[in-house]
Amino acid sequence: MIKGSVGTVTTQYYHHPSPLDLESGELLPSFTLAYETYGTLNREASNAILVCHALSGDAHAAGYRAGDDKPGWWDSVIGPGKAFDTDKYYVISSNVIGGCKGSTGPSSENPKTSEPYGTTFPVITIRDMVNAQKFLIEHLGINRLYAVAGGSMGGMQVLQWTVSWPDFASKAIVIAATAYSTPQQIAFNEVGRIAITSDPAWENGKYYHQKSSESNGPFRGLALARMVGHITYLSNESMHEKFGRALQDKDRIGYNFSTDFAVESYLHHQGDTFTQRFDANSYLYITKAIDYFDLTKDDSLAKGLAGVHAAFLVISVSSDWLYPPYQSQEIVSALTTNDREVRYSEIRSNFGHDAFLLESGQINYLISQFLRRTVVGDVMIKDVPTIEEGATTAVTARRLINLEVNHLPVLSGSDQLVGIVTSWDIAKAVARNFLWLDEIMSKDVITTVPDELIESAAKKMEEHSISALPVVDADQHLIGLITSDAISILIGRGNS
């Protein structure tokens, strides 16, 4: 295994056999999502992080698939010791519906006709993408995400997650994104779509019958769309550094319409290779989803984000002119207005929009700092099994065994935490012949609160040699439990 890499990975597929309600009112009869996972889900299923990809991304975010010579698209930040540390977290990367990378999209077969959907595929939105992902996450046995993260369109999915299910993800990381598409962004997307649909080989989206050894379908139009897109992903500065006015394979300018400059050759290459790996109709659908994205409500982003609960890390890139820093600042401002926890950083970089994939040093640092600052509320188990204080030791013992837990918080008639009981206490009762729970439970219970940093909670457990802490609110009502196992992994002591 390469150091710091998740190693060899395999893309998996989640099939959802029943219909998905779409924002448009249409139904998608069934769908498949391609996904990959890295790291191990802990017993409490509390260390899962979902990463969401950009326009042309896929499920393959890290490591190497058999035969690959290039790693996944966010390999720089996913892996042992990296920001999304697979020694601590269970990282899930899900492809989006509408795409063409193993998930259901316009190039998929319509089960009703056994033909590719083409433009009969229903128009999907970022909300629909996220709805589909939620089924996958729950299928993986996860009822709460520790974090959801993504750049560009991935960042839009992150925002949508926090709006659609405010309590599902504890942390949200939004990079080089926006809470709504601007007319300039829509304009660039529309140019890409016109490039595709103006290509006679598009055939109104019914080009899948075309077969060729190289490209099929409207590859000229798709290449052109990608060229436009690619210009917007780079900054003026980075193009300068990368190409300047260097000529391509010639000593002097040609005074003809062959390729003169290196930058032209680069764009042609980007356009051409894209047609080998992306479906033109998917490009139409996904750009449309991006255009539709708008989390403002009554023209106010603060209103649109009023319901979110996650703690946010928002990152922008100084030279990103496609999703400029002011759009990230608007998100920050709306969250602050709603008194939500938010950190903001503008990365200094010349790479333009693509910096979210390239500035691995800065991104790793910011994300690991953010994830590290975890509070008890982020990782506690909710719906903790409890027992009433009047119980017998026999009832207590059966409850422990049946639920396969080691700790049972003991509640009073008014639901206040009055003690905690463990299997060790049961042993004590047997030894000393105690019949009542009240005689064996620990009454001076060490507790914690949701806002306590997990580092501090971990220290308490260490000092008192206990392996779980009940989490209580201001009235001593039990609201959760954290265990030393879960915490030690999160704060990086799992491997020490």
Add this chain to the structure above:
Amino acid sequence: MIKGSVGTVTTQYYHHPSPLDLESGELLPSFTLAYETYGTLNREASNAILVCHALSGDAHAAGYRAGDDKPGWWDSVIGPGKAFDTDKYYVISSNVIGGCKGSTGPSSENPKTSEPYGTTFPVITIRDMVNAQKFLIEHLGINRLYAVAGGSMGGMQVLQWTVSWPDFASKAIVIAATAYSTPQQIAFNEVGRIAITSDPAWENGKYYHQKSSESNGPFRGLALARMVGHITYLSNESMHEKFGRALQDKDRIGYNFSTDFAVESYLHHQGDTFTQRFDANSYLYITKAIDYFDLTKDDSLAKGLAGVHAAFLVISVSSDWLYPPYQSQEIVSALTTNDREVRYSEIRSNFGHDAFLLESGQINYLISQFLRRTVVGDVMIKDVPTIEEGATTAVTARRLINLEVNHLPVLSGSDQLVGIVTSWDIAKAVARNFLWLDEIMSKDVITTVPDELIESAAKKMEEHSISALPVVDADQHLIGLITSDAISILIGRGNS
């Protein structure tokens, strides 16, 4: 006549029957330039200003052509009382070769084949455009331009004028331009070209046989190229103000691929109307000329501009991201390094690149201030007829009459200015029977120097009731002459 307008204008055509040497080494067998003129050329031909247009511009810069309901492209700054004040200046607007607006370009007939040139038209450069214009200017009887001005590609032509003929234009006004195309600019142009050449209707440039009532040739590709271009001409802010996320003719988003947003509809319209007025091959040739434009020498713009003599006004636009202010600042910096006179202003505007056409208030102010600050050297007549101090009054009189001048500076044997003689002095000689020039000429000659402001020179003439001032260098050698007629027009007293 509309107040402040040049009124009705007619486009004229200059035909150059002999070959034009092109930068590529090719020859253009002959060429035509469409042009318009506004205002009146003064007797000394010293008040001519050439304005140069941008990519898709034409000769029609001001006023109304018969049947037009819209004025020329720079009507906001050309006309009586405007920055390019047609009461003072003779303004010439010349179309470029390579274009399709009456000047020779790829859609013109190749005289050798009687077919349209198409892609057999030689590749032209900004230098070639300017070379062709110089023939026109000289044809109009002008040996020196008072100023040359333009925005965008027009600004490139201005810079090229000052480099190609350092002494031909006294003043140069460069707006929203650059001294070399950057890779990002080349990339956008290349996308436009690929859009055109990928359109099957382009037919390798031989599409002129196609006839239709609406558009012909590769109109889809050309529209797409224009759409991309148009995005680069507007700023993110101005698109926001203009469109926001407003929907086009609908109350809710359509969840289909019809036009949803007003910005899309606007772009379609811009693209479509462009195909009615522009030739696709011209788009290829002119964008290529822009790409090739690079006035740096050994990677140094200071070296590239070392030879220029004109006084410069450089204007950038705060929100112009196609030709950002830093590129104007590079021009200023290079000129300053060479100790050239240069003024720089960054217009505060949200209009983006198009501000050079739209911010008429700021542009009018900056240009009139700049043009007003004229020095004697800018407007003096060179090659002034003179007479030697030993001449007779009879010889002097014949010389005045034959040359049709009112003043003759008198030079010593060592070519120093020793006096001035006028027809009035001849009258005096006749009256008093003086035979020698020495007896009648004024010996205490009031003179001026090239750096004196014309306002100051005008004041001298007024105070001394004289109608011409010899211009001398530090050694009292005559280098020119200015007359009150020429000056009074320039400083705005011609109409008072």
